[in-house]
Amino acid sequence: MAQYTLHINGATRTVDVDPATPMLWVLRDHLNLVGTKFGCGIAQCGACTIHINGVAVRSCQLPISAVGSSKVLTIEGLSEHGDHPVQLAWIKQDVPQCGYCQSGQIMTATAFLQQNPNPTDQEIESAMAGNICRCGTYLRIKKAVKDAAENL
Amino acid sequence: MSKQKVDQGRRFFIKSSLLAGGGMMLAFPWLESCNFSPEQVKAMPKEWFEINGYLKIGENGLITIMSPNPEIGQNVKTSMPMLIAEELNCDWSDVIVEQAPLNSNKFFHQMAGGSTSISAAWTPLRKAGATACQMLITAAAAALEVPAEELNAELGFVHHQASGRKLGFGEVASAAALLEVPEEVTLKPINEFKIIGTSRKNVDSKKIVTGASLFGIDYKEEGMLYAGVIHPPAFGLKIKSFDASRALALPGIEAVFQFENYREGQAKGAFDISAHQTQIAVVGRSTWEVFQAKKLVEVTYEEAEEVINKMSFFGGRTLETRWPAGLENTADHKKAMNQAEAKAKVVRQDGNPDAQFNAADQVLERTYYAPYLAHNTLEPLNFFAEVTDESARFVGPIQLPEILEPALADRFGLPLDKVEIMMTRIGGGFGRKLYGHFMLEAGVISKTVGKPVKLVYTREDDMTAGAYRPSYQVTYRAAIKSNKATAIHVIAGGIPESPLAADRFPAGAFDHYKAESWTIDSNITTGAFRAPRSNFMASAEQSFLDELAEQIGKDPIAYRLELLERAASSPVGARNDYDAERYAGVLKLVKEKSGWDTPKPGVHRGVAAYFCHRSYVANVVDVVMENGRPVVDKVYAAIDCGVVINPDAAANLAEGGSVDGIGHALYSQLTFSQGKPDQDNFDAYRLIRHNEAPRDVEVHFVPSDIDPTGMGEPPFPPVMGALANALYKAEGRRLYKQPFTGPQV
Ligand code: FES
Numbered sequence: 001m002a003q004y005t006l007h008i009n010g011a012t013r014t015v016d017v018d019p020a021t022p023m024l025w026v027l028r029d030h031l032n033l034v035g036t037k038f039g040c041g042i043a044q045c046g047a048c049t050i051h052i053n054g055v056a057v058r059s060c061q062l063p064i065s066a067v068g069s070s071k072v073l074t075i076e077g078l079s080e081h082g083d084h085p086v087q088l089a090w091i092k093q094d095v096p097q098c099g100y101c102q103s104g105q106i107m108t109a110t111a112f113l114q115q116n117p118n119p120t121d122q123e124i125e126s127a128m129a130g131n132i133c134r135c136g137t138y139l140r141i142k143k144a145v146k147d148a149a150e151n152l
Numbered sequence: 153m154s155k156q157k158v159d160q161g162r163r164f165f166i167k168s169s170l171l172a173g174g175g176m177m178l179a180f181p182w183l184e185s186c187n188f189s190p191e192q193v194k195a196m197p198k199e200w201f202e203i204n205g206y207l208k209i210g211e212n213g214l215i216t217i218m219s220p221n222p223e224i225g226q227n228v229k230t231s232m233p234m235l236i237a238e239e240l241n242c243d244w245s246d247v248i249v250e251q252a253p254l255n256s257n258k259f260f261h262q263m264a265g266g267s268t269s270i271s272a273a274w275t276p277l278r279k280a281g282a283t284a285c286q287m288l289i290t291a292a293a294a295a296l297e298v299p300a301e302e303l304n305a306e307l308g309f310v311h312h313q314a315s316g317r318k319l320g321f322g323e324v325a326s327a328a329a330l331l332e333v334p335e336e337v338t339l340k341p342i343n344e345f346k347i348i349g350t351s352r353k354n355v356d357s358k359k360i361v362t363g364a365s366l367f368g369i370d371y372k373e374e375g376m377l378y379a380g381v382i383h384p385p386a387f388g389l390k391i392k393s394f395d396a397s398r399a400l401a402l403p404g405i406e407a408v409f410q411f412e413n414y415r416e417g418q419a420k421g422a423f424d425i426s427a428h429q430t431q432i433a434v435v436g437r438s439t440w441e442v443f444q445a446k447k448l449v450e451v452t453y454e455e456a457e458e459v460i461n462k463m464s465f466f467g468g469r470t471l472e473t474r475w476p477a478g479l480e481n482t483a484d485h486k487k488a489m490n491q492a493e494a495k496a497k498v499v500r501q502d503g504n505p506d507a508q509f510n511a512a513d514q515v516l517e518r519t520y521y522a523p524y525l526a527h528n529t530l531e532p533l534n535f536f537a538e539v540t541d542e543s544a545r546f547v548g549p550i551q552l553p554e555i556l557e558p559a560l561a562d563r564f565g566l567p568l569d570k571v572e573i574m575m576t577r578i579g580g581g582f583g584r585k586l587y588g589h590f591m592l593e594a595g596v597i598s599k600t601v602g603k604p605v606k607l608v609y610t611r612e613d614d615m616t617a618g619a620y621r622p623s624y625q626v627t628y629r630a631a632i633k634s635n636k637a638t639a640i641h642v643i644a645g646g647i648p649e650s651p652l653a654a655d656r657f658p659a660g661a662f663d664h665y666k667a668e669s670w671t672i673d674s675n676i677t678t679g680a681f682r683a684p685r686s687n688f689m690a691s692a693e694q695s696f697l698d699e700l701a702e703q704i705g706k707d708p709i710a711y712r713l714e715l716l717e718r719a720a721s722s723p724v725g726a727r728n729d730y731d732a733e734r735y736a737g738v739l740k741l742v743k744e745k746s747g748w749d750t751p752k753p754g755v756h757r758g759v760a761a762y763f764c765h766r767s768y769v770a771n772v773v774d775v776v777m778e779n780g781r782p783v784v785d786k787v788y789a790a791i792d793c794g795v796v797i798n799p800d801a802a803a804n805l806a807e808g809g810s811v812d813g814i815g816h817a818l819y820s821q822l823t824f825s826q827g828k829p830d831q832d833n834f835d836a837y838r839l840i841r842h843n844e845a846p847r848d849v850e851v852h853f854v855p856s857d858i859d860p861t862g863m864g865e866p867p868f869p870p871v872m873g874a875l876a877n878a879l880y881k882a883e884g885r886r887l888y889k890q891p892f893t894g895p896q897v
């Protein structure tokens with residue numbers, strides 16, 4: 001066990017956990033930030049995507065000991081009232097079916113749009129290829145990303 | 153207008169006896185469970201008045217509608233309340249939807265299976281809305297001192313046209329809550345619908361996009377422990393012994409023990425059946441610590457003996473299944489399937505098919521195969537349980553809470569009313585979460601450690617102890633004489649169930665028809681997977697008809713329509729389970745919308761149509777070749793599911809069904825070596841990804857005034873056939889074996 005001070009969603013949080021604990025489980029079990037989802041645990045599905053200093057990262061593969069003073073952003077911190085342009089685009093396109101993958105999709109899309117504010121369809125498809133949606137909402141995700149790009 | 157007696161619906165409207173003394177304040181648990189925006193908090197009423205089990209109205213006109221059924225992504229949490237709201241004549245923006253707990257006295261048919269939610273709820277839920285509306289009108293009539301007949305309700309107000317006066321639902325709710333439930337109500341004709349048939353956004357959208365706690369896996373309680381299970385790595389193995397000393401040495405680990413899913417002599421239900429009945433539980437203070445500890449438990453296994461399961465099904469049916477001993481292999485399965493065809497039993501025969509085959513100029517015979525599939529709901533299996541000697545409480549993702557409740561009561565020796573089940577939003581079902589063995593497991597673990605527990609499966613646990621889609625094989629034969637198909641012979645089977653629907657098209661369209669069925673026992677556990685059986689037969693049958701049409705020189709749509717015309721005008725046999733005209737209707741619609749008669753250069757097209765879960769779906773799939781590889785450019789879907797409740801959400805389901813069908817047909821399979829699944833996570837088990845999805849899906853619904861039929865499952869099966877037929881056009885190679893990207897020999 002070791003103590004870590006994390007900078008998450010603009011606040012400082014302290015946890016006492018095993019250094020190998022992936023951020024996914026620190027967030028879910030210790031900090032009660034359950035928007036970050038567990039899907040595979042092996043960096044294959046993207047359900048656990050968070051931002052570390054603005055870069056999309058698979059939190060299931062990121063031990064807390066590697067986070068240091070980096071800025072951690074989770075779906076809960078994306079906006080105060082759920083009105084980030086990407087979130088609004090998701091609602092407008094009525095993207096979710098079961099909804100389970102969507103916080104990971106939104107986090108991947110948000111980081112991607114920061115780097116590429118005017119993506120082509122093909123760029124969206126490959127940028128989002130690491131996030132599985134078992135319900136098959138890919139077409140609406142694509143529409144929502146394009147929609148958000150216009151409003152960012 | 154159709155007068156509807158409130159007869160069978162009657163018991164659902166019994167009001168809480170607590171209301172006898174006047175309007176009461178009800179708890180609103182949802183207030184804690186979500187983050188309201190400031191506008192909403194302002195609008196929270198001080199008091200709620202329960203009008204009937206499905207709805208309560210606040211003094212300020214805000215309305216809470218209980219959504220009775222589990223939400224697995226099929227949109228019922230939005231579309232079922234829409235049925236109530238329609239007849240209530242409220243303003244949809246005044247509605248808050250709350251997930252109802254399992255309560256068989258108040259609600260009925262609380263399940264997500266067989267694409268039945270909307271069709272079963274169609275009349276009762278509209279009645280719930282209509283009776284409530286009538287009670288509000290009656291209360292308003294008393295308040296305004298006018299006859300009820302002079303009043304009408306619209307957008308949350310009761311209007312008195314003659315005097316221009318109106319009262320909000322909130323103003324009359326307390327009086328309405330005290331009234332008797334009316335004996336009779338009038339339901340609106342379809343052309344007066346204002347909510348049904350209009351697109352309404354998912355009521356949980358905001359929570360989903362903000363990461364609010366919503367799913368079973370997100371659920372927590374004070375003092376709860378986390379648990380995982382270890383099951384044998386292979387079907388046909390059982391636990392012999394284990395050593396937990398290394399696991400127990402980890403700081404966060406509280407207990408490691410072996411347990412039985414069932415108590416001695418307990419009757420098993422078909423929906424709590426689990427792959428392995430003896431497992432090891434690991435209990436600790438966090439999910440991660442539990443997952444780590446599981447790897448440190450040293451377990452030895454031995455071969456299990458044969459198991460005979462006597463399982464109870466819906467409606468008291470029982471079924472005996474045999475799980476033979478042994479470690480099974482996919483290669484052996486394939487050999488056994490080929491041998492089993494010879495032992496098939498005739499299920500239906502029309503005319504004299506054998507004579508037609510003897511007299512044929514030519515026989516077209518093709519065999520189709522599909523592998524086992526794992527459901528892979530993105531939310532792995534999990535459940536919260538708190539079980540004591542006195543009571544049991546469960547919270548989590550379950551598609552069949554009604555069926556699991558008695559199984560849990562039986563397991564823990566409790567009366568039914570001591571078992572409480574709260575449904576959460578479900579992160580994907582597809583049939584997997586019908587099988588609630590994981591609730592039993594969570595319950596046993598909780599009772600053993602004497603604490604509330606949340607059980608979480610790893611992806612590997614989830615994928616290797618499935619209720620898999622069975623592996624299937626079917627051979628189709630057609631007798632061809634003078635360039636005309638004169639007889640059809642179908643021989644279908646699977647491990648462990650046959651996918652045959654003997655009374656389904658093309659039965660009824662041929663004078664001479666024979667359908668045969670076979671099965672092979674196995675110890676690999678299987679279950680319902682989105683559109684069970686149809687999810688294979690549609691692809692096989694529609695590929696075969698395509699090849700047959702080509703063989704006799706006919707356009708694939710024209711040939712199907714010709715057969716359906718025959719089935720409609722003079723059907724062969726009396727038991728055909730489909731409506732040939734509705735079937736033809738979706739084909740005609742997809743033909744028109746896809747511009748089938750105007751070929752597009754460079755676009756290779758395939759068509760398919762199928763009927764299942766009481767609905768009809770036809771697809772055209774467009775494939776283009778890019779860099780020498782086929783790409784699905786577009787899917788057209790034409791759907792007849794009766795009245796469409798929430799069109800944009802239904803389109804979403806159809807888009808998802810197309811992606812899902814194409815993905816599974818192209819990429820997915822679960823194979824076995826020595827009883828062990830060869831794939832246990834998404835690195836080896838391939839699911840369709842964003843860059844592999846069709847670039848566009850265009851969905852069209854047949855305008856209809858028929859009562860709604862299934863929508864969750866029907867869009868899934870036919871697209872696989874349309875894909876196979878399009879790929880044939882693109883690459884010149886017929887596809888017989890799923891996954892299509894795998895070897896075809
Ligand atoms: S849970 Fe991290 S990528 Fe799947």
Ligand code: FES
Nearest residue numbers: 098099133134135
């Ligand atoms: S919406 Fe269900 S997994 Fe994406």
